[in-house]
Amino acid sequence: MSVQDGGTPEPHDDPPRPGARRGRPRSEGVEQAVFDAVVGLLDEGVPLAELSIERIARTAGVGKATIYRRWAGKEELFVDLLRSVEPPDPVLPGTSARADLVALLESLRQRGLAKRSSALLHNVFAQMQAYPRLWDAYHHTVIEPRRRLGLDAVRRGMEQGELRDDLDVEFVNDLLTGPLLLRTVIRPGATLEPGLAERVVDAVLEGLRPRT
Template sequence: MSLQDGGAPDPHDDGRPPAGSPAGAGPETPAGSPAGAADGSGTPAAHAASEAGREPAPARRGRPRSEAVEQAIFDAAAGLLDEGVPLADLSVERIARTAGVGKATIYRRWAGKEELFVDLVRSVEPPDPVLPGTSVRDDLVALLESLRQRGLAKRSSAVLHHVFSQMQGYPKLWDAYHHTVIEPRRRIGLDAVRRGMERGEIRADLDVEFVNDLLTGPLLLRTVIRPGATLEPGLAERVVDAVMEGLRPRA
């Protein structure tokens, strides 16, 4: 069990050894759950197997993350941001102390604070879109609507506001976010455009990246360059329909 700063037991610690340490501890058990057998087997099922004269099944490597622990860590980081603490000053130690967990509890889940913040941002953003696949128009509308929803979330979420306002001044965090969030989303758009070209719904003589930029540009303009611009319902449909006028194959 990890210890909090000051030596007190960590109430949220799941007891899993840090990466590279020997395995052997059982899965995370919420507070108040029945304890394991007195012989140290760790779970009631293992105790029952022992009493029946059978060897308990080998411990499964890895263990499920505790959502309650992760939420406590996210809440601590978000609370510190709300208090005006700059990203550069938000150390893992400070987040752990605020969350009431040990640093090892955080490092078991994230390699460092950059990865933690990327997951924090993703936890408060709308999920990536699931494209219907019925037509290129339907796919592009779903994609642009997801960008519109993210723009609205960025305006309404204090976490997103604080993180994005500082992220580009913190290259390591920006690179982590770009690699794990922005690039996968951009590939969704590029794949949708390629499918449209293969189906004959978009001119095949155009560059895929160029077409994707034409479509996503208006939403990015209103969410990044002009953050006060309107993001009204129906905007995604209007952008796609206007751009598609120039994208359809020529007779």
């Protein structure tokens, strides 16, 4: 039971056993009902900090234990909701460093467009800074794995002789992702036009060619 909600399980639900393995519910409809409940409450103007598991369960028409069998707490639930409405993680072609990096940056561009067009994403991201636990959960389970994809792609390019290997891997990754992040976070009104990923990668790679 999540401490922050402080409630007890509904009488008709068995509480999760200590140490029991949590898993996805069999019904996709239950998961969607919970997601719809959260979205509906957010649309009504309920702040993230005031969304308790009890309130979400009541709105979705399920018991709290039904939610806890799928999610350990609000943070996990919110992160799964965000992932369900974001573009999927990219599948890297693996044919070259350029192809992999273009796929990664195109994924960042698509996420930037999704954030602009989705009221839900805009609402939740706007509140994340005031909700550190949610931001930490999102960063750990979503942002960091995507960042590792970029670092691995850069590292492979260096090992295969496609990129200079005398530079720090994280520095090179920042050079590549920086322009996209600038346009989606710091300058949210900047253009995210098709072909931007290719132009950024090609411009950066021009300075990353192995020295002869």
